[in-house]
Amino acid sequence: MKSYIAKPTETQRKWYIVDAEGKTLGRLASEIAKILRGKHKPTFTPHVDGGDFVVVVNAAKVKLTGKKLDQKLYRYHTGYVGNLVEIPYRRLLAEKPEEVIMHAVNGMLSKNKLRKRMMTRLRVFAGAEHTHQSQQPEVLDI
Template sequence: MSTFFAKANAVERKWYVIDAAGLPLGRLATEAARILRGKHKPTFTPNVDTGDHVIIINAEKVVLTGNKLDQKMYRRHSGYPGGLKETPYRKLMQNMPERAVEHAVKGMLPHNKLGAQMYTKLKVYRDENHPHQAQQPEVWTIQ
């Protein structure tokens, strides 16, 4: 018996919706990254994008434990000298909670072209409304 390798054109993709209300950011991000990579499938192949689409709703209700709201910083750089911008997560969660969740999930995906392809299958929304009802997403529960 030979080892199974998934073919990129033979992968069947499903849509999953995750409710982020009350979940810690890290646990939510690891589970979303796991689904995006396809590690929940028996046909997982590391060099092929076998993952599914993930819709995360209620991003504004995600929880950061401890003092991370005040101590953790979201950093970005313009590329120019002195161009480092720092935003505390408390402000980020008030203004753009979607970006905080996207940033956490993206950090848990591979840092290459395959990871960028996986990242395009992530959709994050501030509240419970999303425009992907036509895809008939299944609910994915996280303990």
């Protein structure tokens, strides 16, 4: 019996909408990563980008458990000597709530050439309004 291997031209992409209000960041990000990768489909093939589009609304209302709002840091380096920038998640969630979810999902995707393409299918909005009504996204309960 031969194994089924999906071809990139055969992929059918759907649009899903996820409400992040009151959801825990890590659990939400892992479910979104699974949808972006395509692991929820019976035709999943590891080397083919066969995932779906995900629209996340209410990103500003996502929650972190414990003391992570104050203790967890978002770090990046500017490229200059001694310029490691550390931002607490409380400040990042207040200023750029979209970046919090994008960073969490990016860390949960596989570290290969497909990750950048998968991340282009993730759309995050801080409030309840989004610009993808014409795609008629299905509501995804996580």
